[in-house]
Amino acid sequence: MLHFVACIKQVPDSREIRIDPKTNTMIRLGVPAIVNYFDTRGVEAAIQLKEQFGGRVTVITMGPPTAEQALKECIAMGADEGVLVTDRAFAGADTLATSYVVAKTVEKCAETWGPVDIVFCGKQTLDGDTGQVGPGVACRLDCEQLTYVEDIEELDPTQRTITVRRHLEDGVQRVKAELPVLITALAELNQPRRASLPGVLRSVRYKPVVWTTADFPDLDRNKIGLRGSPTIVSKSWVPEARQVNTEMISGQTLGETVDKLLERLDESHVFEALNQV
Numbered sequence: 001m002l003h004f005v006a007c008i009k010q011v012p013d014s015r016e017i018r019i020d021p022k023t024n025t026m027i028r029l030g031v032p033a034i035v036n037y038f039d040t041r042g043v044e045a046a047i048q049l050k051e052q053f054g055g056r057v058t059v060i061t062m063g064p065p066t067a068e069q070a071l072k073e074c075i076a077m078g079a080d081e082g083v084l085v086t087d088r089a090f091a092g093a094d095t096l097a098t099s100y101v102v103a104k105t106v107e108k109c110a111e112t113w114g115p116v117d118i119v120f121c122g123k124q125t126l127d128g129d130t131g132q133v134g135p136g137v138a139c140r141l142d143c144e145q146l147t148y149v150e151d152i153e154e155l156d157p158t159q160r161t162i163t164v165r166r167h168l169e170d171g172v173q174r175v176k177a178e179l180p181v182l183i184t185a186l187a188e189l190n191q192p193r194r195a196s197l198p199g200v201l202r203s204v205r206y207k208p209v210v211w212t213t214a215d216f217p218d219l220d221r222n223k224i225g226l227r228g229s230p231t232i233v234s235k236s237w238v239p240e241a242r243q244v245n246t247e248m249i250s251g252q253t254l255g256e257t258v259d260k261l262l263e264r265l266d267e268s269h270v271f272e273a274l275n276q277v
């Protein structure tokens, strides 16, 4: 049976984020929390593959107890199980410590529900925004990593291969890899479904599986939480808002508008600047 694991993070809704002008840190209090935008693509892809080939979808997150709500949202979409990995000892984790715990969780999911074939992560989160956790988890699990995936073209469970399209800066790459793999999802991968009524009803009653440090007997305490996080944020600041002057250019016809625009760009020495690039 195929086993898909989707890694999710609960993040503040970026449309509601404000910065404390005194401390220059994000004000999280009172900001609604959502499942990270890119992670919902991973969950949707896992559910679609399960619908096509059978199997199970396990959704995992390391976070505070409030992250339980994010797991319930994925259960409402159609995931089978949600695992919350939470413990004060995990708090303060940077991407190195997070990828260590997430990889350990994937291994424990494999022990509990069967070998894992595909791990899904988002390309990046909306708050931390590093994009490091997915590749870090793949390295620790010692499996192929397919990053920036915009389409899953084919999954062949018999041959145990997957073919995906990766969107890179200078083009598109088609890659075929052997399972197990870790995929990091782009927004273009799919359009996450709305939860169905039966899904919502199940999620209301659903209690996620909760694992703490006690559930990982071989955990290296030096690799988790603050102790396992060498990243130091030495300074943070809010960039100054740029002054932008806007000017409307219009004419009687499209041709006249374009002529006026070119004239205006010429006056502003835009073409000279471009020639020097």
Ligand SMILES: Cc1cc2nc3c(=O)[nH]c(=O)nc-3n(C[C@H](O)[C@H](O)[C@H](O)COP(=O)(O)OP(=O)(O)OC[C@H]3O[C@@H](n4cnc5c(N)ncnc54)[C@H](O)[C@@H]3O)c2cc1C
Binding pocket: 007, 008, 009, 036, 038, 039, 060, 061, 062, 063, 064, 085, 086, 087, 088, 090, 091, 092, 093, 094, 095, 098, 102, 120, 121, 122, 123, 124, 125, 127, 128, 129, 130, 131, 132, 133, 134
């Ligand atoms: C008690 C507790 C409190 C925490 N509080 C905070 C907090 O206040 N702020 C904060 O930003 N983080 C918090 N974390 C989580 C952790 O510190 C971050 O998840 C980590 O630093 C990820 O960095 P990033 O956002 O840059 O991820 P990226 O590298 O940008 O994430 C890429 C992808 O990796 C996966 N991923 C990332 N983080 C997790 C995760 N935690 N669990 C499962 N999959 C994940 C997702 O699929 C994501 O799309 C907390 C964790 C615990 C246990």
